[in-house]
Amino acid sequence: MDLRYSESDEAFRAELREWLARTLPQLDAPPARDDWDGRRRYDTDWQRRLHDAGYAGINWPLAYGGREASPTEQLVFLEETTRARAPYVGVNFVGTLHAGPTILTEGTEEQKARYLPPILRGEEVWCQGFSEPGAGSDLASLRTRAVREGDHYVVNGQKIWCSFGHVAQFGELIVRTDPDAPKHRGISWLILPMDLPGIEVRPIETVLGSSEFCEVFLDDVRVPVENLVGAENDGWRITQVTFSFERGTAFVSELMDSRRVIDDLSTVVRDPGQRRELGHLAAEFDALWALTKRNVSQAAHRGAPGNGGLMIKLAYSEARQRLGDLSLRVLDRGALDLGREMVEERVRTLNLTIAAGTSQIQRNIISERLLGLPREPQVQIA
Amino acid sequence: MNFDLSPDQEALRDGIRSLCEGRFPMKRVRNGFDHEMFGELADAGVFSLRADGFGAADAAVVFEELGRAIVPGPLVWSYLAHSHVDGVVGGLEVAGREPTWLVEHYEHLDSLVVVDDDAVLVVAQRAIEPAAPIERPLDPLTPVHRVDGLPAGEQIGDRELVASWRREGAVVSGAFLIGIAQGAAELAVAYAKERRQFDRPIGSFQAVKHLLADMVVRAEVARSAVHAAACTLDDLELGDVERAVAGAKLLAGEAAVANGKTCIQVHGGMGFTWEVDAHLFLKRAWLLDTVFGAADHHADAVAKMLPQS
Numbered sequence: 001m002d003l004r005y006s007e008s009d010e011a012f013r014a015e016l017r018e019w020l021a022r023t024l025p026q027l028d029a030p031p032a033r034d035d036w037d038g039r040r041r042y043d044t045d046w047q048r049r050l051h052d053a054g055y056a057g058i059n060w061p062l063a064y065g066g067r068e069a070s071p072t073e074q075l076v077f078l079e080e081t082t083r084a085r086a087p088y089v090g091v092n093f094v095g096t097l098h099a100g101p102t103i104l105t106e107g108t109e110e111q112k113a114r115y116l117p118p119i120l121r122g123e124e125v126w127c128q129g130f131s132e133p134g135a136g137s138d139l140a141s142l143r144t145r146a147v148r149e150g151d152h153y154v155v156n157g158q159k160i161w162c163s164f165g166h167v168a169q170f171g172e173l174i175v176r177t178d179p180d181a182p183k184h185r186g187i188s189w190l191i192l193p194m195d196l197p198g199i200e201v202r203p204i205e206t207v208l209g210s211s212e213f214c215e216v217f218l219d220d221v222r223v224p225v226e227n228l229v230g231a232e233n234d235g236w237r238i239t240q241v242t243f244s245f246e247r248g249t250a251f252v253s254e255l256m257d258s259r260r261v262i263d264d265l266s267t268v269v270r271d272p273g274q275r276r277e278l279g280h281l282a283a284e285f286d287a288l289w290a291l292t293k294r295n296v297s298q299a300a301h302r303g304a305p306g307n308g309g310l311m312i313k314l315a316y317s318e319a320r321q322r323l324g325d326l327s328l329r330v331l332d333r334g335a336l337d338l339g340r341e342m343v344e345e346r347v348r349t350l351n352l353t354i355a356a357g358t359s360q361i362q363r364n365i366i367s368e369r370l371l372g373l374p375r376e377p378q379v380q381i382a
Numbered sequence: 383m384n385f386d387l388s389p390d391q392e393a394l395r396d397g398i399r400s401l402c403e404g405r406f407p408m409k410r411v412r413n414g415f416d417h418e419m420f421g422e423l424a425d426a427g428v429f430s431l432r433a434d435g436f437g438a439a440d441a442a443v444v445f446e447e448l449g450r451a452i453v454p455g456p457l458v459w460s461y462l463a464h465s466h467v468d469g470v471v472g473g474l475e476v477a478g479r480e481p482t483w484l485v486e487h488y489e490h491l492d493s494l495v496v497v498d499d500d501a502v503l504v505v506a507q508r509a510i511e512p513a514a515p516i517e518r519p520l521d522p523l524t525p526v527h528r529v530d531g532l533p534a535g536e537q538i539g540d541r542e543l544v545a546s547w548r549r550e551g552a553v554v555s556g557a558f559l560i561g562i563a564q565g566a567a568e569l570a571v572a573y574a575k576e577r578r579q580f581d582r583p584i585g586s587f588q589a590v591k592h593l594l595a596d597m598v599v600r601a602e603v604a605r606s607a608v609h610a611a612a613c614t615l616d617d618l619e620l621g622d623v624e625r626a627v628a629g630a631k632l633l634a635g636e637a638a639v640a641n642g643k644t645c646i647q648v649h650g651g652m653g654f655t656w657e658v659d660a661h662l663f664l665k666r667a668w669l670l671d672t673v674f675g676a677a678d679h680h681a682d683a684v685a686k687m688l689p690q691s
């Protein structure tokens with residue numbers, strides 16, 4: 001066990017810190033929550049700056065505009081950007097953390113060369129079209145159909161909960177290409193240009209009163225066959241690859257942010273019972289931080305993150321919601337104002353136990369994959 | 383940075399694990415602590431880890447294995463006192479003038495170290511007034527005696543030793559506690575795969591498997607905290623050692639208690655029997671939660687370290 005960052009990690013940290021101190025004051029004020037043109041511009045402008053300074057795609061190959069550095073440098077990057085309160089990935093989330101890494105691992109050389117650099121340069125925004133009205137936790141039951149016609153797939157169906165769908169140029173789309181195969185076998189992973197004829201995107205209002213996600217209707221949409229990633233009908237396996245990128249460093253910024261919330265809250269909490277609870281939460285987030293480091297160092301040394309990612313998702317989302325509950329109690333009737341950051345955060349974090357696999361599904365996965373417990377009959381898990 | 387066990391630490395873990403499996407099966411553990419057991423642990427180097435050049439992180443690896451096997455005895459105290467006092471050493475944390483103290487493993491001790499806020503004192507066991515045993519100790523593997531007065535004793539350390547023992551004692555007992563959390567989880571998982579109801583293993587019911595998933599997550603989160611605290615003890619530049627230690631003991635104690643309870647629940651009626659080991663995990667967890675700072679104490683301590691207005 002060696003928890004020290006290497007000298008080169010620390011040198012990277014110093015250089016990045018200096019760059020952040022120089023760059024952040026040049027940024028405009030962040031746009032309003034529902035100013036989507038503004039948010040797209042703001043987030044992609046930040047991505048562009050990262051790219052030009054050599055900080056985009058820390059662990060992506062140099063050939064596609066990345067830095068080709070170690071997972072620990074990735075951790076340092078996230079630590080420093082969060083500490084400096086730099087912009088979050090925002091609308092670049094799916095491109096940089098989902099679709100990009102998936103194409104990097106599973107795509108053809110042409111696909112990598114075409115799609116990866118514009119993601120890192122902040123030129124192209126992606127969204128995720130996985131969930132459907134009838135296929136949420138049971139994602140493999142998806143019904144959106146793609147029928148091969150010559151050199152196109154003709155796609156019909158409906159996707160839902162596509163975060164940033166209304167500002168994206170591309171979507172990672174999973175579709176059914178073989179309706180006769182068992183449900184996990186007949187799925188394919190496609191790159192969907194969002195400007196194709198037959199696509200209609202309708203924003204959905206969230207509990208925050210703004211529209212982070214959308215419904216996407218697909219009506220005879222003709223997707224070129226070269227947009228298939230991996231083999232036809234091998235899409236479920238590729239989807240698992242996509243999900244695996246959610247582990248590792250996915251929650252680093254959120255964890256760091258939680259620790260900042262604790263520090264902020266600490267300056268106003270006086271009640272001894274509430275202080276004890278806050279101390280307890282601080283210890284939990286410290287521990288999750290340590291678990292994150294273990295996970296990242298496993299990724300660095302073994303090439304793949306350990307199982308810690310599954311556990312971090314479950315433990316983090318529930319701890320974060322308890323932190324939010326405490327902050328509302330501390331604010332008392334001050335919590336009646338959704339415009340206050342802590343109040344908005346409490347409402348936003350309701351999604352942590354739902355998005356990217358509900359807590360119930362996480363527990364199923366941990367007990368079945370990690371502990372080897374038998375599956376429940378009739379219920380098939382991702 | 384490499385947070386995995388080093389090859390040496392893996393070897394250490396495997397060595398202690400096979401010692402526990404070979405020499406301390408549950409059948410023997412259930413007979414409680416004795417001098418022979420102490421001798422075998424001493425021969426394996428459990429108490430002399432520090433003198434032999436190992437760090438706190440190595441000790442954490444060793445004590446987690448001992449916890450997984452719920453090996454009984456005044457192990458943490460004998461480990462801490464090794465370079466100061468010979469033989470089987472028990473310990474007592476005293477705060478102010480209490481009317482009476484509870485001493486663990488009295489009959490097997492050679493000496494007792496007494497830690498108050500200012501000093502560490504050592505008292506020969508013979509010098510302690512005949513103590514009344516607690517007839518039914520909470521943890522059946524940890525006999526407890528009531529002691530109404532302590533002889534003066536000889537000082538072996540000042541505030542500095544007190545502080546260092548409190549830190550290291552919290553980390554090492556925290557490591558033992560994550561071993562308990564792990565052992566209880568393994569016991570529960572094994573039972574859930576084997577016990578059948580409604581024509582299928584109870585481990586296929588979500589209500590059960592979710593309890594089990596929570597057990598492993600709790601153990602893993604606490605383990606990360608204990609390992610981080612142990613690494614920080616070994617390398618103080620890594621961060622705030624007091625905060626790391628407090629958080630580690632807090633989470634390890636909670637994980638062990640929660641997993642002990644859940645282990646009983648998963649066993650159903652069998653879990654409520656003396657015969658099944660589940661209660662032994664829980665009872666040791668309850669006991670160890672009272673030493674080197676209980677959960678609330680550490681939560682308050684962490685809260686004090688947060689920024690104040």
Ligand SMILES: Cc1cc2nc3c(=O)[nH]c(=O)nc-3n(C[C@H](O)[C@H](O)[C@H](O)COP(=O)(O)OP(=O)(O)OC[C@H]3O[C@@H](n4cnc5c(N)ncnc54)[C@H](O)[C@@H]3O)c2cc1C
Nearest residue numbers: 128129130131136137161162163351354355356357358360
């Ligand atoms: C903020 C946000 C952003 C999202 N972004 C995207 C996105 O960009 N792209 C995308 O494709 N999707 C996205 N999602 C969708 C998300 O992945 C799904 O909401 C999630 O997988 C749950 O599916 P569902 O909503 O259909 O709920 P359901 O699956 O209907 O679940 C309802 C309830 O039943 C429980 N449940 C269901 N099955 C089981 C079971 N087998 N065992 C125990 N309990 C069960 C669930 O835990 C839950 O409590 C987003 C969701 C949110 C909230």
